Amino acid sequence: MPSPLRHLVLAFLPALVLAACSQPALPGLHASPSAYPQAAMGDGCLVGHWVMTQEALGWEIPGSAPAQLVGGAKATLAINADGSAQLNYAGSAPLLGTIGSKSASLAYQGSLDYQVHAAGHVLTMTQTSGNATSALSLNGVAQAPQPLFDGGVASLPFSYACSRSTLKLDANLGGLDLSESFHRA
Helix, strand or coil, rough: CCHHHHHHHHHHHHHHCCCCCCCCCCCCCCHHHHHHHCCCCCCHHHEEEEEEEEEEECCCCCCCEEEEEEECCEEEEEEEECCCEEEEEECCCCCEECCEEEEEEEEEEEEEEEEEEEEEEEEEEEEEEEECCCCCCCCCCCCCCEEEECCCCEEEEEEEEEHHHHHHEEEEEEEEEEEEEEEEE
16 A cells, blocks of 8 residues: 555655745845846746756655655756746756665656746746656665656746756745756757
8 A cells, every 4th residue: 555655745846846935035146136137937047948956855744654755866957938838857866864764766757838027036837748667675675656647737836046057946845845056058
């Protein structure tokens, strides 16, 4: 029988892969809006191609084993001025760490498409399509890959910090924490 924790984590991952919601923007990282051309999606600083340097995923949910996973380098994020965006996991490193007392590896494949809008350091992302999957291994035993897009529409607000060369995304949703760092390609 599938673990309730696994379903909970996989339910949140599609909405969080780009993300950051309840953390304030980091001071000094967001360049002035005049430094970038106006973009229909709200913030020209975000427009461009980004390469992930690290993703950290963790949770402490009552009744579930705590988790800390880190990795994800080389996933790419493309954000267009019209608000279309794609997160592509081709060639990305797995997230490694622990879930409870078990060693864990979480690997992503494929891509996810979004429509995004930014205002006041809040990035609202709506997942529109994708073929990405996640594959979890616990103590070396692979679990069945899970789709990250189920055809539903998830729209969540995320905070962010952007500069000419870096993008930082952080999220906290009910004990599930996600932090992603990117450099401009």
